[in-house]
Amino acid sequence: MLRSVAQLAFLLLVFLASASSLSSSSPSVTVTNYTQVADGPWSSREGLMGVEFKGALFISGGRQSHGVGFSDEVWRSDDGGGTWVKTSSGVIPSRAYHTHVVVDDCQIIMGGQTFFTFYNDVWRSCDDKGEVWERITEHAEWPVRSGHAALVTSSGSVIIAGGCYNKNGNPAARSFRGDVWKSEDGGKTYTLQASEDDSGWKARSGPRLVETSEGRLLIVAGEVGFTDDTQLVDIWGSDDEGVTWELVSEQPGFSPRSGHGVVKAANGDLLVIAGWPHLHDLWASGDGGESFEKVGNDVWNCECGGDDNCKECGKFDFWPIVTEEGKLVTVGGSGAYSTFGKLWQDTWVAEIEL
Numbered sequence: 273m274l275r276s277v278a279q280l281a282f283l284l285l286v287f288l289a290s291a292s293s294l295s296s297s298s299p300s301v302t303v304t305n306y307t308q309v310a311d312g313p314w315s316s317r318e319g320l321m322g323v324e325f326k327g328a329l330f331i332s333g334g335r336q337s338h339g340v341g342f343s344d345e346v347w348r349s350d351d352g353g354g355t356w357v358k359t360s361s362g363v364i365p366s367r368a369y370h371t372h373v374v375v376d377d378c379q380i381i382m383g384g385q386t387f388f389t390f391y392n393d394v395w396r397s398c399d400d401k402g403e404v405w406e407r408i409t410e411h412a413e414w415p416v417r418s419g420h421a422a423l424v425t426s427s428g429s430v431i432i433a434g435g436c437y438n439k440n441g442n443p444a445a446r447s448f449r450g451d452v453w454k455s456e457d458g459g460k461t462y463t464l465q466a467s468e469d470d471s472g473w474k475a476r477s478g479p480r481l482v483e484t485s486e487g488r489l490l491i492v493a494g495e496v497g498f499t500d501d502t503q504l505v506d507i508w509g510s511d512d513e514g515v516t517w518e519l520v521s522e523q524p525g526f527s528p529r530s531g532h533g534v535v536k537a538a539n540g541d542l543l544v545i546a547g548w549p550h551l552h553d554l555w556a557s558g559d560g561g562e563s564f565e566k567v568g569n570d571v572w573n574c575e576c577g578g579d580d581n582c583k584e585c586g587k588f589d590f591w592p593i594v595t596e597e598g599k600l601v602t603v604g605g606s607g608a609y610s611t612f613g614k615l616w617q618d619t620w621v622a623e624i625e626l
C-alpha cells in the first residue's frame with residue numbers, strides 16, 4: 273500500500289514536472305481578427321518603420337513610388353491606425369530601411385538609405401505630436417548602414433546590429449555588416465560591443481532584434497543578398513547587451529527570410545511574422561527563440577488557397593508594432609520580388625490572444 277502511494281506520488285511529480293516544462297516551452301499566443309483599418313493616406317511603401325509613442329502610432333520614411341522614391345515623412349495616428357496625419361516632411365532626409373525606436377521619452381531615427389546615400393545620422397523628436405525633429409548626431413560612431421536591426425533594452429540602452437552599405441559608393445557592390453553597437457545616452461553616442469569578426473554570426477541585412485523575457489537579445493534571420501538562396505534563418509543570442517553571442521538555433525522551424533516581423537507578446541512569447549518572399553505565416557516561440565511553432569498562415573487574412581508564397585497578399589518589409597493595449601498593428605510592405613512592383617499603403621490591426 274505505502275509503496276504504491278509512493279509510486280503514485282512519484283508518477284504525479286513526473287507528470288507535473290513534464291506538464292510544467294511543457295507549458296513553459298510551448299507558446300500560447302495566437303493572433304486573431306486581422307482587420308484592415310486604413311488604406312493610406314500615406315503613399316504605398318516598404319521599408320518604413322514605426323513605433324508607439326505616448327499612446328499614438330508613428331511611422332517614418334519608406335521606399336515609395338514603385339520603388340524609385342524614398343520618403344522624408346513622419347505620420348501619426350491617434351486612433352490606433354484608422355486615421356493618420358503627417359507630422360513632419362522635408363526635415364529628415366528621405367530614407368528607407370532605417371531604424372526607429374523610443375528611448376528616454378523621445379523617438380529616434382537612425383541610419384537608412386536612398387539609392388546612393390547610406391546614413392549614420394540620428395534624429396530625435398521628444399514632443400507628443402512628433403512634429404519637431406532635430407538631428408542629434410550627424411555621423412555616429414558606427415559606419416553608415418541600412419537594413420540594420422535596432423532595439424531599446426529593458427535597461428534603456430539602444431542597440432543596433434548588422435545592416436548593409438554600398439561598397440565604395442557603388443550600388444552594384446552591396447556589402448553586409450555584422451557588428452553591434454550600444455548607446456547609453458539616448459542614441460547620441462555609441463560604443464562598439466562586437467566587431468563583425470567577434471559577433472560570430474554572419475554579416476547580414478534585414479535581421480530583427482528582440483529581447484526575451486530573460487533579458488537575452490536575439491538576432492533573427494536576415495539576408496546576404498536579394499534572392500531565394502541568400503535568405504538566412506539562424507538565431508543568435510547575447511546575454512551581455514551584444515558583446516558575446518552564441519547560436520540559439522540553426523533551424524528554428526520557419527523558412528529562411530528577411531523583411532519579416534519579430535515582436536514579443538505581453539506574455540513573453542516571441543512572434544515571427546511573414547517576410548520575404550510573399551509570406552503570410554505566423555510562428556511563435558515560448559522557449560526564448562530556440563524553437564518556433566507555426567500558429568497561423570492567415571496574416572492579413574491572406575490564405576491564398578494554401579500557397580505560402582502569395583503574390584496577391586503576402587508581404588515583406590512591412591513594419592509590425594505591438595501596442596500597450598496588446599494589439600498587433602502592421603503598416604505597409606512590399607508584395608513584389610523586384611523593385612518597381614506592388615507596394616502597400618494599408619494599416620492592419622489584429623488581436624494578440626495570450
Ligand SMILES: *[C@@H]1O[C@H](CO)[C@@H](O)[C@H](O)[C@H]1NC(C)=O
Nearest residue numbers: 304305306307309621622623
Ligand atoms: C475586430 O477588430 C475590429 C477592428 O480593430 C474591431 O472593431 C472588432 O470589434 C474586432 N472584433 C472582435 C470580435 O474582436
